[in-house]
Amino acid sequence: MQRSAAPVGLATNREGPFNPPTQVRQGPLKEANLDCIQSVLGLDFSTLLHRGPDLCSHRWISIGSCEMFALGSVLSQRGTVVKEQPLVAEDVLSGLSYFMLWNGEIYSHVDDKISERFQDQFSNDAEVLLSLLKDTSSPEEIVRQFSLLRGPYAFILLELFSGRVYFGRDRFGRRSLVGKRSHNLTSSVGMSLTVISSVFLEQTTNTTDVDDWVEIPAVGLFVGQFSRSNGAWCFSDFLLYPWTAEHTTLSYNVSSLDVKQASCVLSHSSVSIHLGISTSSSIEEVSLRFLELLLDAMKDRILLASVVCTQCSRMADPLNAASSTCEHARFAVLFSGGVDSTVLAALCDRFIPTNQPIDLINVAFAQTQVNRNSNDSTQNNFVVISPCEAPDRQTAWQSFHELCQISPTRRWQLVTVDVSLEELRTVRSTYIKRLLLPSRLSVLDDSLGLATWFAARGRGLLHTATVAERGSFRTAYNDLTVGSVSYTSPAKTVFLGTGVDEQLAGYSRHRTVFE
Structure with a gap:
């Protein structure tokens, strides 16, 4: 497990349409830079940093007029080498670049051969997963890969050249994920977020600030787009791929998210709640x-x-x-x-x-x-x-x-x-x-x-x-x-x-x- 309590924050004062990435700056997060970054984003990373004591690293990504900050605070549980997050993978053929923030642990995969890669004690499960994701060709294939995993997780995946963001939690919600709502986009696009994180990152805990945040329910996987309205960038236009039809009907806060649902469900997920016990068992x-x-x-x-x-x-x-x-x-x-x-x-x-x-x-x-x-x-x-x-x-x-x-x-x-x-x-x-x-x-x-x-x-x-x-x-x-x-x-x-x-x-x- 590369357990990473990982947020993504967006901040920009520039205007213009969405463009592919023009610059990436990365490296370990130095304490001297922390106050400045928190001030720019208006966030407090203290709670996040305590959750990942092994390594903390960050990336600034300039995407046209949008500047995005990604921070990974890692408690390393898998592999022989502690990996900086976000992890990065590039597909030479498609030209796509993927940035992934991962908080979880993968025990197995539906495919036995792929499972062997995840069950290698000296391999990094997040790196193995990202290598599978970069070989996909559509959003449906990406969410399907996550549905074939067995283990607890929450993740944020950025597909930069297409302007897509993927995020979600395993079907039992065993890792936390929250988001900060944006008030700049019109209600026609539904929910929009400026921050996605493992934990609440607001600098104060007054009622107004808390009400801007929402827990991401473990009902399925979300796919969204970078969007711009009223001079601000956000993640919006979300499409929810439910784990099962029952997940959306049983969750108490799905309707409040105001997102569209995909016509298909991830019901072929490898996780089964059938225990092999019949009512006639002794x-x-x-x-x-x-x-x-x-x-x-x-x-x-x-x-x-x-x-x-x-x-x-x-x-x-x-x-x-x-x-x-x-x-x-x-x-x-x-x-x-x-x-x-x-x-x-x-x-x-x-x-x-x-x-x-x-x-x-x-x-x-x-x-x-x-x-x-x-x-x-x-x-x-x-x-x-x-x-x-x-x-x-x-x-x-x-x-x-x-x-x-x-x-x-x-x-x-x-x-x-x-x-x-x-x-x-x-x-x-x-x-x-x-x-x-x-x-x-x-x-x-x-x-x-x-x-x-x-x-x-x-x-x-x-x-x-x-x-x-x-x-x-x-x-x-x-x-x-x-x-x-x-x-x-x-x-x-x-x-x-x-x-x-x-x-x-x-x-x-x-x-x-x-x-």
């Missing part, structure tokens, strides 16, 4: 099939992941991530100690090399609780409950102990992250709210967003068990050799069990019924 058959699918998903994400952790990636040649041998934790699990996260950790153990530790990151928040023992109505009757007393912390210790018993040769590392009320409020207002824009913050968004943010940061206290303790069934979990060593997880990949609430029936009421 519980044992369903369980085995579920485990088979889950193992396949885990295997893809582990065997195709980066061969180095974030720490070794920084120490090695910045453009050659595989130039050093890494024996640190490349993988982590957001670990509550519940059934879902414990099963994910156990499955990770099957595929991750035995010489590498697995970080189990447990995030616990301080909470306020009514002090029922106080009779003084003049005082604040609330007490702060320490993160150490959180239920998830207790179950994490228990499950950590169980994993040590199940796989005693594995170096399991429990990372406890304690979040104070003050830090929680700061992160919520400074990062989480902005990352979720233009969507409004719900209670569930807030809860999952905070836990994911602190887990991804991975900063806490490291606890390990000795080899003897890992193999002992007599050792109580609170007697393990636990340290208070400050630690930041170097894992590049964090597994989360938040896709479906308690997929494996982990609530206590389910245990009660079972027992």
